[in-house]
Amino acid sequence: MVQVTRPRTTAIAPSQILRGKGILESCVEVSSLGQRPLVIGGNHGLDQVRSSLQTALAHLSWEEASYAPDCSEASLEKLCSAVQAHQADLVIGAGGGKALDAAKWVGYHCRLPVVTIPTSAATCAAWTALSNLYSDNGTFEYDVSLSQCPNLLILDYQLIESAPQRTLVAGIGDALAKWYEASVSSGQSQDTLVIAAVQQARVLRDILLQKSAEALASPGSDIWCQVVDASVLMAGVIGGLGGAQCRTVAAHAVHNGLTHLPHHKGSLHGEKVAYGILVQLRLEEMLQGSQLAMTARHQLLAFYRQIGLPTTLADLGMAEVSLQVLMQSADVACAPQSDLHHLPFTVVPDQLMAAMVSTTAPIPGRVSCTQQMNGLNEDCP
The missing domain is CATH 3.40.50.1970 (Rossmann fold)
Known part of the structure; x- marks a missing residue:
């Protein structure tokens, strides 16, 4: 039968x-x-x-x-x-x-x-x-x-x-999260479509790191259209192929928590998500001792500063937020149903808070690697 x-x-x-x-x-x-x-x-x-x-x-x-x-x-x-x-x-x-x-x-x-x-x-x-x-x-x-x-x-x-250039910058930040989240939540999947989605997310990341600065300097050009396509269309392809198995993780969970703060409307969705990527990488450093996450975070810090994405809470207009209020955001991001728990390790609000306030922490014993943007590090997650 x-x-x-x-x-x-x-x-x-x-x-x-x-x-x-x-x-x-x-x-x-x-x-x-x-x-x-x-x-x-x-x-x-x-x-x-x-x-x-x-x-x-x-x-x-x-x-x-x-x-x-x-x-x-x-x-x-x-x-x-x-x-x-x-x-x-x-x-x-x-x-x-x-x-x-x-x-x-x-x-x-x-x-x-x-x-x-x-x-x-x-x-x-x-x-x-x-x-x-x-x-x-x-x-x-x-x-x-x-x-x-x-x-x-x-x-x-x-x-x-015709839209403000800031919106495309935010879209680049939102699209970058496809790789940093999908590779963590679904990188070990044997499902063919999920594998395809994760690999496309890596390609998307490389396109954005390589082409965004030039595209932003020449709105309406061919390379600008390529970056628009990457942010709107290719990012959508990844979500379509991977579906629910190719999940959002800490970067979007941080965004969701930040929307519960009084001043969150001063920043765009993709700006919060981009900051959330740094928080996720910082968690991987702090709780797993990941050297790859540390290298990736410093690569992104250089890239963010180059194109104008936020690297700190202050950049998001939340410099005056008290730790007590910020803890409310961390509680939301760590709620039982949160996508944050697709990380392969446990995170509690205090740990998330520590990561949120140290997104620009230097590599111990090394000079900040802002020169890394001359070329992509293929070993970075």
């Missing part, structure tokens, strides 16, 4: 991806998915795309809806009501990560096709089958896995270039 196993569902990629400069206004593919779209975004994101959408959707009956005050349960319920009120047959997300996450969640729950239009390269949210949910005040609560990636992703480089 043949034994039937339960199938595993893998949402790897959007059904269609359109890339190019100035393509949004002439994008006719949207109409193949629906005639009554509801466009979800924040006030700023909607302002960025409204004129282009008026051209692209001129022959469709469409309305706008804001996810404000945040991508929260209350806001998502209102957006589902807006779908019903408009009798929408398509959901379009336009904006940053939270706008796209809100649109994906609403499309999933209302069983409608989804189009994502990122207005910056700050995250890979335009690609993934995942939505992060927050409180109305912006504190991270939990994430939701969705059954599929968006039906259509429109990556308009002209739109991305």
Whole structure:
């Protein structure tokens, strides 16, 4: 008798991806998915795309809806009501990560096709089958896995270039975490797709370390588009291939904890995650004596300073946060359900606090290796 196993569902990629400069206004593919779209975004994101959408959707009956005050349960319920009120047959997300996450969640729950239009390269949210949910005040609560990636992703480089350069820098930080987290949580996996995801994460890291500085110096250039693709698309590929087995670890757990601090809104998602990578590497040094983690951390410190990513709490605008308040963040990051526990060793809040305040600690007995950026150390994790 043949034994039937339960199938595993893998949402790897959007059904269609359109890339190019100035393509949004002439994008006719949207109409193949629906005639009554509801466009979800924040006030700023909607302002960025409204004129282009008026051209692209001129022959469709469409309305706008804001996810404000945040991508929260209350806001998502209102957006589902807006779908019903408009009798929408398509959901379009336009904006940053939270706008796209809100649109994906609403499309999933209302069983409608989804189009994502990122207005910056700050995250890979335009690609993934995942939505992060927050409180109305912006504190991270939990994430939701969705059954599929968006039906259509429109990556308009002209739109991305109009965003502040800081958003691309943050996206580089967020994308870098793919390697430092996936290699720790899934590096020993024998699953073929997870192996592929981890190896792609290594390639992604090398692309970003080698090309980011030049790309940031020449917005709109070919190399700039390559780095945008790496941050938005290639990072999404890794999450799609690896799925739940290719997990976030301490870097995102630190981000989640930081969102519970009073001043967290002064920094972007990818900036907190980039700082979290340094914290994760510092934990590996402190609790496992890892020389590779120490070398990797100093390589990243040089790179962060070169492109403008934060290396300390002060860089995140949290210099005045007391240790008592910071401990609240550490408690959240170390909660039982936290992704931090995908580390191969136990971490308690006091240890996490020690790592958070020593991300720039020097290598004992050595000069800080800021000259390492002349070439990549292939042995670094």
